[in-house]
Amino acid sequence: MYVHVNAAVSVDGKLSSRRREQVRISGDDDFDRVDRIRAAADAVLIGVGTVLADDPHLTLDEEDRRVQRLRNGRPGNPARVVADSRARTPTDARILDDEATTYLLVSDRADPQRLDALREAGAEVVEASGDDGRVDFDAAFETLEAEGVERTMVEGGGEVIFSLFDAGLVDELTVYVGSLVVGGREAPTLADGEGFVEGFPSLDLTGVERVDDGVLLSYEA
């Protein structure tokens, strides 16, 4: 599985405010760049924290890109994937509409009745349990690969991004740094989780570019 993580942060590294509500950090050109990365991916992955905070849709904004994918024999939109150990995704979440396949990655902590309700709402449930009761991404990616998902774009949030770095699964990282300060010790950052104290993942800087009124940083992991 090729994994491309993309996120937008404030100059102080925050993904959103302490209220965990969506903050518009990217400008129009950056959102268009995000749409292009989505269009190149087989799947877009987020954590359930992002579903609960933002209720995103994760489909393509540009109709031309959807048409081009269909011409290439691919689904019009990439699949949507949510890391959701305990199946907390609301059954009326926007990602469960019929515009793309949606996989919920769950662990053995998920309530079977919730899983039935989510299947009824349109989700494809994939169980991949880690020892810690969360999703084991190595196992989940094996299952997704068997479903034809070879390239995944990760759109956050900070807990999931940390786990992917911790598991050594990230191939590429793009970070848009918007020109605003959010602050707040409780505000989510690019990589939260427990944090590293040694063995910090190091990255190769491959690009620095001005986009809108911010900076796009590109890295290979």
Ligand SMILES: NC(=O)C1=CN([C@@H]2O[C@H](COP(=O)(O)OP(=O)(O)OC[C@H]3O[C@@H](n4cnc5c(N)ncnc54)[C@H](O)[C@@H]3O)[C@@H](O)[C@H]2O)C=CC1
């Ligand atoms: N500016 C940006 O580019 C983006 C900002 N956000 C913001 O990030 C915040 C949400 O981020 P987080 O709270 O960090 O939630 P998250 O989206 O990373 O989801 C974390 C949840 O995923 C589940 N999970 C299952 N297996 C896991 C594993 N192995 N490792 C980690 N989590 C696992 C757990 O239930 C965990 O609580 C929101 O405020 C949202 O607005 C989210 C995406 C993009």
Ligand SMILES: Nc1nc(O)c(N)c(N[C@@H]2O[C@H](COP(=O)(O)O)[C@@H](O)[C@H]2O)n1
């Ligand atoms: N790239 C980017 N820039 C920002 O400024 C953002 N606030 C976000 N947030 C994430 O974008 C996704 C929204 O998806 P839909 O437009 O609903 O399809 C979601 O993952 C947000 O958390 N991203």
